[in-house]
Amino acid sequence: MSITLRDQHSGFSEAGLRRLREVLARHVESGRIPGLVALVSRGVETHVEAIGTMRHNGGAPMRRDTIFRMASTSKPVAVAAAMILLDECRLRLDDPVEQWLPELADRRVLKRIDGPLDDTVPARRPITVRDLLTSTFGLGMDMTSLGTPIMGAIFEQGLTPDLPEPMPEPDEWMRRLGTLPLMHQPGERWQYHISNDLLGVLVARVTGQSFEEFLRERIFEPLGMADTGFHVPADKIGRLPTLYAPDPRTGEFTVWDEAAGGRWSRPPAFQGGGGGLVSTVDDYHAYFRMLLNGGMHGTERVLSRPAVELMTTNSLTPEQQAARTAMARDNVHVSFGQGQHGGWGFGMAVRTHRGDYASIGQFGWDGGSGTSTYADPDSQLTGLLLTQVGMSVPSSARLIHDFWTTLYQAID
Helix, strand or coil: CEEEECCCCCCECHHHHHHHHHHHHHHHHCCCCCEEEEEEEECCEEEEEEEEEEECCEEEECCCCCCEECHHHHHHHHHHHHHHHHHCCCCCCCCEHHHCCHHHCCCEEECCCCCCCCCEEECCCCCEHHHHHCCCCCCCECHHHCCCHHHHHHHHCCCCCCCCCCCCCHHHHHHHHCCCCECCCCCCCCCECHHHHHHHHHHHHHHCCCHHHHHHHHHHHHHCCCCCECCCCHHHHHHCCCEECCCCCCCCCCEEECCCCCHHHCCCCCCCCCCCCEECHHHHHHHHHHHHCCCEECCEECCCHHHHHHHCCCCCCHHHHHHHHHHHHCCHHHHCCCCCCEEECCCCEEECCCCCCCCCCCEEEEECCCEEEEEECCCCEEEEEECCECCCCCHHHHHHHHHHHHHHHCEC
16 A cells, blocks of 8 residues: 655655665565555655555555554653653653652662672662653663673563563552662663653653543644554454564564454553553654644644753763663664664654764654654654564564665655
């Protein structure tokens, strides 16, 4: 399926879009990607490709309204809830979070990252809202520290979503988090993921609403994101493909989550801002276009312009950035080269150097379920590529790289 809206101020070349479709189709025809939906837009032009099927052995075709598990591409969207609270002065960047999250008061910090959990020193200062927004509060998914006691404890406590057992409800999750020491002093080092889930708990406690209720009222409904949430209702479950995590050794397709009866078929105990959303290309397009428009959706303001600028500007010092670079560059067998952007804003990567075909200033993120969502202010470009092949193998990462390489060449 291929849909293009164009006028005389065309954003893409015809030949470039043809080539983009050929590259995407080649990945599906290889047998490694069952199906995908891609949306690209520039100016007034929007182009959609839906190729392949919902299952690797056939089944229903991918469609423009197919609903995907967004995995870590949830982060750039979910963070908007906290930005609204900053806009309304219900949160301040350098407020200590312990007034809402008392479980994080009086933190202890490991003396060394691979040391025993009781070999600690006191935290030098409280954890702040800024630390959560920049992913520097002191705990996270550190792929360079796998096998250490603290990483073992994070997995054992069920604090991350990538396990057979779903995460517990937020108060219990916070209680477990509060039993662990920090890996680093607050504000010292960038660390992945856990801070994004923490932000959802913070928003819920500040507002007195569930995280999803606040997102729906303030982000999803104003933007018309009717298919975005933390689960797929029964009347839409037929639009959710199977999620695969292929075997890293053999490449054999292994089902990680089925649609009917699967993890996203019912409301979760924990609404995870780090990776829990489901959505469609059109819903995410509305969100990223709003960011490109400085917080405006049509005539309605969703976020202030300074909030959008803060989210989409690098917030890390060179010392903090070193950890992020190490995750991407020194663990290519895990990240497949994703994440080499040079910067991190709030909930998303920000490109600070020219490392590939994308412009400096491009912002967005990728997801472990085979999703990629970015916008580029310089080119006024939005690109969304959604599959459901997990990054246990490089297949979807290679597809994502080829998508962006080809898309930038298609700019007229």
